[in-house]
Amino acid sequence: DSGVTQTPKHLITATGQRVTLRCSPRSGDLSVYWYQQSLDQGLQFLIQYYNGEERAKGNILERFSAQQFPDLHSELNLSSLELGDSALYFCASSVVSRTGWLGEQFFGPGTRLTVL
């Protein structure tokens, strides 16, 4: 058990819909990362938050957005869903030092999203 929790475990929805994925980082970790893993693309970095602020952006679509709340949990919102958005979505957390050094990342169990 990594200490990172994600809900829900599975999500089945229809095209055009909007969903919210939730992540709680390990106790004490200020940095949260979101990743997408699809069969054809492999693992891709979406976005990183540090202590409530967006720090880095990867291949995140405009239909997707995320935020990190004061209690450090994070939510990834996916809207206008398409069939191609079906994937495993992972959240990870890590320690980040004041100098910006990134510690080891601990991954949550993932949310499997199926868009029908």
Place this chain on the structure above:
Amino acid sequence: KNEVEQSPQNLTAQEGEFITINCSYSVGISALHWLQQHPGGGIVSLFMLSSGKKKHGRLIATINIQEKHSSLHITASHPRDSAVYICAVKASSNYKLTFGKGTLLTVNP
């Protein structure tokens, strides 16, 4: 060309064999991660390294910064080592991780 290349893509071994998985990258990095993903989908971080060598049980990871290359070795492999092994690098210039496509390892009893 991908920033992170892993080889081989697939690897089948007999229990007890010594395994090597390779990772090459093309950018300057501040850290390299080795991850393990089991068939159930969960991802476990095995190593994070920026120089030299690290060992944890039967697993050894090495990195050569000048050659932009890392290897993951498994000694005395076991069927429970069967998983996808993924190399990921954190570029010096940004905060994101870039992943290799993974190596599917199958260890037969």
